[in-house]
Amino acid sequence: MSKELLLVAETVANEKLMSQDVIFDALEQALAMATKRLNNMDWDVRVSIDRKSGEYKTFRSWLVVADDAEIVNPEAEIHLKEALFEHKDIEVGNVLEEEMPSIEFGRIAAQTAKNVIMQKIREAERDKMVEEFKERVGDLITTTVKRVTRDNIILDLGDNAEGIMPRTEILPREIYKVGDRVRCYLKEVFKDQRGAHILLSRACPEMLVELLRLEVPEIAEEVIEVKRAVRDPGQRAKIAVKTNDGRIDPVGACVGMRGSRIQAVTNELGGERIDVVVYDDNPVQFVINALAPAEVVSIVMDEEGHSMDVAINEGQLSLAIGKGGQNVRLASQLTGWRLNVMAEAEAEAKTEAELNTQREILISELGIDEEAANLLINEGFASLEEIAYVPVNELISLGAFDEEVVMELRDRAKNALLARALEGIGSGTEQPAADLLALDGMTQELAEQLARQGITNAELLAEQAIDDLIDIPGMTEELAGKIIMAARAPWFS
Secondary structure, eight states: OHHHHHHHHHHHHHHHTOOHHHHHHHHHHHHHHHHHHHHTSOOEEEEEEOTTTOOEEEEEEEEEEOTTSOOSOTTTEEEHHHHTTTOTTOOTTOEEEEEEOOOOSOHHHHHHHHHHHHHHHHHHHHHHHHHHHHTTTTOEEEEEEEEEOSSEEEEEEETTEEEEEEGGGSOTTOOOOTTOEEEEEEEEEEEETTEEEEEEESSSHHHHHHHHHHHOHHHHTTSEEEEEEEEETTTEEEEEEEESSTTSOHHHHHHOGGGHHHHHHHHHTTSOEEEEEEOOSSHHHHHHHHHTTSOEEEEEEETTTTEEEEEEOGGGHHHHHOGGGHHHHHHHHHHTSEEEEEEHHHHHHHHHHHHHHHHHHHHHHHOOOHHHHHHHHHTTOOSHHHHHHSOHHHHHTTSSSOHHHHHHHHHHHHHHHHHHHHHHHHTTOOOOOHHHHTSTTOOHHHHHHHHHTTOOSHHHHHTOOHHHHTTSTTOOHHHHHHHHHHHHHHHHO
16 A cells, blocks of 8 residues: 555656655645545544655644633544643643554545645646746736637636736727737736636736837847836827937937837837837926927926926917827826916916916015015015015015014014914814824814914924914913924924
């Protein structure tokens, strides 16, 4: 019987190109399962096969539990006091194991062993396939269509491996038939309860990058670097490139002689139009490049809202926006900024309206004339908050106001903000934010007092000085310093 076990292990291992240890493990599991089935008991059984002689022993084990613990499975658990009769040094949590008679490797054990071994083989093949294709994630793969279902295209990857390309990952208007050759991008490999899955795509931006890498040697050699790529699959794409050698034009290298390189990529992607854009660290210049060939007249950047108002010449507005807003949408995705494209006249009207509003607020709230308001706006002090809380020296450095006037302007700005805050509190719209209430040393009453001053969150509090808070009822210098430093904690972390 021992020779038969050794023969089974050697034969199956050679046939399936697997380690004999995997086969022996399967045989041990099979013998243990057959032992439990033969005795018709829920025992905890372990079988150990000698790898050289083929002889095997069978052991039954019990988990040692505390004397006052409830026995859940009497066939596999034992109280400590009973276990101590067998082994004096045993403790709770140990396993009490005793040898028992082994069953013969007969028909039942052989059939069980066959099932277990086949399962082990499938698991080993699956793990081998997963590891092999994990190393190829990010590569282009040429394969053939094996099956076409309603939701997926099943692709033959060879060696009994299959890839899945969901309908969402194919190009519009592409139709596949069994046997068609397809080039696609290996996007992901993962395992779940149903097995291993190899996910392929033709619609992801990485597919475009890898195709361009094949056609442009400078990219493969890292002379040209691909920074970003976005796609409207099958229709249009934008790719941002940067040269690491000032002598090489990155756009020209990617386009190729008479457009030969980019045309090869376009043909592979079903006629998808590809715009090659020069990457720039300056976000404004990057936006200008991304919207080319439309000529940008002016850009107003809103860093807080992470958006830009882009003014375009009237005759090129439709070119900048693109069909159905496609061009500006892709440019926005490529640059990472929300782009509001508008005609030059519209942008000028919007800017003028905003300036008029800012000017009117400064004139009415600060009691200054139009000339002084224009000076403040031109120097970047366009809001009451900026005038109220910027350092005094910055306003004095304008040269138009002395220290006394600057302090008066700051007081008026603070009073105007306070009036707004009180109006908001009265209407129930201004309430202290959660991050303000959560600060160390903060109370509900104090937070409401701050909110009435227009300080509704921790960020606004962090910008204050002790002198700005000392007039609040119940406030002390020590408390003001404590809550301000608590609000500023994120600055230092």
